[in-house]
Structures are given as structure tokens and as C-alpha cells.
Amino acid sequence: AQSVTQLDSHVSVSEGTPVLLRCNYSSSYSPSLFWYVQHPNKGLQLLLKYTSAATLVKGINGFEAEFKKSETSFHLTKPSAHMSDAAEYFCVVRTINTGTASKLTFGTGTRLQVTL
């Protein structure tokens, strides 16, 4: 079965410094992986997705993630944090399609705090 582990429940950075949110996955085959962001009392917004093309994936708002099969990791990074980046981030793996629906397994989330 596929699963994801977010290694930090909470990360705090200063504005203008780099962001690193860590995610390891477990899968019996090459997975499809996603990062979503959730602001308070809002739904989830897709940041980026990996589906077996380029291993370095660029997303919205300056975020990117690198798929490393040897390390079974899919860490999310951003060179310079902004106050508006403060939110909850979810690493997600897509399970094998049953029929045509796309089932997702979510990590437990990492809360990013950005300080002045």
C-alpha cells in the first residue's frame, strides 16, 4: 500500500529565508505525488504534482519539489519565504486507480510559520 510520511509537524522560518518541508513516501511502484497547501478554514490548493516526468517539479508561488527515488523522498522547497506562505502543507500520494477515480492518501500535514 502507498503511504506518505511528513517528517515535521511544524516548521518555523524567518521571512526571506529558505523553506524545506520534508516528505517520504512508500510505494511498491513509481508513485504520483502532490503537494497541497491549506490556509485556515479553507480548502486545499494544489501547489505541484509529480507524475513520472521531470524529477524536479516547479509549482505555483515559487515552490518546487524534487522526486528522489533512491531516498523515497519528495521534499518541498522555496528559496525565500513570504509571510503569505504561512499555512498547512500536505504531501499526498495517489493510489492505484480503481476504475477511473483517483484516490489520494494524505500525510498528516506540516504547519509552516513565517516570522518577521
Next chain:
Amino acid sequence: DGGITQSPKYLFRKEGQNVTLSCEQNLNHDAMYWYRQDPGQGLRLIYYSQIVNDFQKGDIAEGYSVSREKKESFPLTVTSAQKNPTAFYLCASSSTGTGLWGGQPQHFGDGTRLSIL
């Protein structure tokens, strides 16, 4: 603009009462999903539907029911059998794909927060 609309934003349930959460999408997506979110637990799948008049149980379907009479709508009923209904409920939709690499990202509504009176 296309999107997913969930209503109401806040909902209160009395003991022994059934309540229904609304989810409507105008993205022309075939697949729709309901998730429950509890603090520190990520999202867990309640039900999903791939096509009108068809739906399947997710990981935590007990105490919940759904219907899919129209492509655009996928309401969730939280029944009195759900003993711990207080949570944030999220509806999502996606276009469909086939094969191992198919499947498009899911788009989410802004959620309904359900509390017990």
C-alpha cells in the same frame, strides 16, 4: 469561474439528528469525493463517486451516506449513527483518467465545519 461550492460554511447538529452537507461543482468533473479532516490527522476519505448514480465507500464511511443523482452535485448526510461528527468536511472533484499514470489532481471546496450542540 469554475469551482466547487460547499454549503453551509458552518453547521451545528443536535444529538440524534441527521444533517446534510451540500457540494456542487461546475467543473464538469466526473469524479467527486468527500473527506473528513481532524486536527493532526490529515484528510480521510469518506465516500467517492466516479459517475452519476454510482458511489463507493472510502476508508471511514460508517455513519455517513451520499447520493449522486446529478453530475454536479454530491451531498453528504451525516447520520445520527456517526458518534463523533465534529470535524471539517471537504468536498473535492477531479476529471477522470485511466491506467496507472492517469488521474488528474483533485480540486477542493472551502469546506463545512460541523459541530455538535
